[in-house]
Amino acid sequence: MRLSVALLLLLLAAGAGLGWCLHWLKKPLPLAEAGLSIELKPGDSLVRVAHRLRSEGVLHHPQILVAYGRLTGATGIKVGEYKVAPGTSPRSLLEQLVRGDVVSYQVTLVEGWTYAQALAALHAESRLTAQLADLSVERQLEVLDMDVDHPEGWFFPDTYRFTRGMSDVDILRQAHRRMRDLLEREWAARAPGLPYANAYEALIMASIVERETGQPAERRQIAGVFVRRLQNNMRLQTDPTIIYGLGSDFDGNIRRRHLRQATPYNTYVIRGLPPTPIALPGREAIYATLHPDDSEALYFVAKGDGSHQFSNTLEEHNKAVRRYQIVRRKKDYRSAPQPKN
Incomplete structure (x- = not known):
């Protein structure tokens, strides 16, 4: 009898203890x-x-x-x-x-940024580990496991989410996969008769279109001008390539000596495309590059409000230059391609 009572009391105590534990597990911290x-x-x-x-x-x-x-x-x-x-x-x-x-965070790679600017933005985010900091470009490509000669242009500009503990490598690998996938799809669906030997040349052109475009609606027109100039063996003569080639020497102004300075990116000197992209092109710039407009324009000049005046002939172009650059005394907008030499 005494044993039964003791066992009952023990079971009640155990039950009470279990009940207390379950209550504690539900109680707010x-x-x-x-x-x-x-x-x-x-x-x-x-x-x-x-x-x-x-x-x-x-x-x-x-x-x-x-x-x-x-x-x-x-x-x-x-x-x-x-x-x-x-x-x-x-x-x-x-x-x-x-x-x-x-907890997740986000970082944005902006259309038209260079690879260096994108990397700087990632390294400015304190919650991301900077694995690529202080590495040479060649070593960065190895760490990123990229089978390309140059990283410029190979990362899709967009907003990426990440968690603490992730690194710049994690973000850039995502961006690189997305750019490769997009370029592959768009290249397969490209318009006929384009003057690109391969998808990489289209990526180079898309980066130029991205940097030249002030108004989104003009992307296909700008791409069309550059495509026709390539088809006619005319120099592209576009300022963003000069600026990219100057690198840290660019102080905000393009001078006459820069137009004559021989660099692989000076499209006032070289014919055809520069050796690499000059920025991160977005989806719309890539599409425009592979589906340019079918007008006859060979020239364009900046109006000063972000838009451009397009011209079919050199005579029309010179009139537009006088109107928007000389008469109105605008800053030197040499973004318009000049005639073939």
């Missing part, structure tokens, strides 16, 4: 009004994280959470940064860590 940020790093286990939270005064009974996790098979917590909101219970915290509901 003692968090401040702003909540809590937790960062789980590679190698962090549920045991380690639970005891770390105890030392921070967040989780008073880590052994209960660990035991619950083991009993339910919820021990596979994910690496990353977590925002724990006020009112979160130990059980819901564990569920959040197992689901991997990490």
Whole structure:
């Protein structure tokens, strides 16, 4: 009789203890009004994280959470940064860590940026690891696992989401895959009769179109001018290529000596396309490059408001130059291709 009573009391005590544990698992954690940020790093286990939270005064009974996790098979917590909101219970915290509901951020690579500008933007984001910092371009290509000779133009400009612990390499690999996929699709659907030997030449042209375009509606017109100039063996004579070739020597002004300066990117001197893209072209610039307009324009001049005046003949072009550059005393807009020498 006494043994039965003792066993009953033991079972009641165990039940009460289990009930208390289950109640504690549902009880809100003692968090401040702003909540809590937790960062789980590679190698962090549920045991380690639970005891770390105890030392921070967040989780008073880590052994209960660990035991619950083991009993339910919820021990596979994910690496990353977590925002724990006020009112979160130990059980819901564990569920959040197992689901991997990490905080995400975003960074934007802008159409028309150079590779150097895109890399600088990534390195300015403190939450991204800068794996490519201080590496040569050749070494960067190796780390990125890119089978190209030059990185310029090979990254699709867009907004990319990331979590703490990711790196510049993670973002650029995504951007490179997207650019390759897009270029492959657009190249396969290109208009007939274009003067490009391969998709890479189209990428080079698209980067020029991107840098020359002030008004989105003009992309196909600008592409058309450049396509016809290539077809007629005329020099492209476009300022953005000169600026790219000057690199850090460009101070904001293109001078006459720059027009004569021999660089692989000076399209006032060379015929055909420069050796690489000069910027990150967007989807619309690539489409325009592969589907240019079918007008007869061979020239264009900037009006000063971001748009251009297109002309079929040199005579018309010279009149437009006098109207928008000389008479109105605008800044020297040499972006319009000049006649063949």
